[in-house]
Amino acid sequence: DIQMTQSPSTLSASVGDRVTITCRASQSISTWLAWYQQKPGKAPKLLIHKASVLQSGVPSRFSGSGSGTEFTLTISSLQPDDFATYYCQQYSIDWWTFGPGTNVDFK
Amino acid sequence: QVHLQESGPGLVKPSETLSLTCTVSGGAISAGDYYWSWIRQSPGKGLEWIGYVYPTGSTDYNPSLKSRISISIDTSKNQFSLRLTSLTAADTAVYYCARRNYPDAFDIWGQGTMVTVSS
Numbered sequence: 001d002i003q004m005t006q007s008p009s010t011l012s013a014s015v016g017d018r019v020t021i022t023c024r025a026s027q028s029i030s031t032w033l034a035w036y037q038q039k040p041g042k043a044p045k046l047l048i049h050k051a052s053v054l055q056s057g058v059p060s061r062f063s064g065s066g067s068g069t070e071f072t073l074t075i076s077s078l079q080p081d082d083f084a085t086y087y088c089q090q091y092s093i094d095w096w097t098f099g100p101g102t103n104v105d106f107k
Numbered sequence: 108q109v110h111l112q113e114s115g116p117g118l119v120k121p122s123e124t125l126s127l128t129c130t131v132s133g134g135a136i137s138a139g140d141y142y143w144s145w146i147r148q149s150p151g152k153g154l155e156w157i158g159y160v161y162p163t164g165s166t167d168y169n170p171s172l173k174s175r176i177s178i179s180i181d182t183s184k185n186q187f188s189l190r191l192t193s194l195t196a197a198d199t200a201v202y203y204c205a206r207r208n209y210p211d212a213f214d215i216w217g218q219g220t221m222v223t224v225s226s
Binding site for chain 2 (some may be wrong): 001032034036042043044045046049050053055087089091095096097098099100101
């Protein structure tokens with residue numbers, strides 16, 4: 001199976017900060033990577049698919065990049081609604097796996 | 108727009124079988140190229156994909172759970188279901204149904220249902 005790791009596990013930031021989260025796959029997954037945002041008590045929400053394609057309705061301050069084994073999610077200017085946990089997920093092979101999550105909280 | 112809703116028991120005893128149903132509204136479950144999936148989330152293991160069913164009835168399961176899982180689809184009711192046998196406390200989690208918009212990711216999720224395995 002493909003293992004996904006994320007760093008950092010927790011990130012403390014302020015409104016207006018530029019935030020970057022890294023996701024790494026244990027083997028190449030091309031660009032078959034998605035990013036989700038999850039708030040407490042809610043289901044994950046798809047932000048980005050195919051590593052860099054913004055899901056419809058998602059603000060343009062979110063962006064994704066990378067291919068192969070290393071990927072990043074960037075929030076260009078953190079907004080109050082963005083404090084949440086972010087997960088990456090690979091869908092390269094038929095055993096889809098998620099990263100452990102990055103919690104973005106208030107500094 | 109398409110909406111997913113999980114239903115099933117919130118408390119199940121160890122060694123018993125869990126049955127959950129996901130009802131799809133706002134669109135036909137057999138329309139489009141979608142993989143209807145179950146995903147769970149527990150504090151100890153994070154998000155874990157359980158398996159999917161395609162409208163034709165074909166399935167694929169997480170190898171770590173394969174011996175205990177069955178996922179089926181009822182297109183006449185616009186529903187798909189999960190059966191998980193031989194439950195232990197490790198199966199305690201929030202269970203989500205979700206739609207995979209092939210070849211991409213899970214674009215629509217249900218709200219989730221908490222299942223506790225306890226005597």
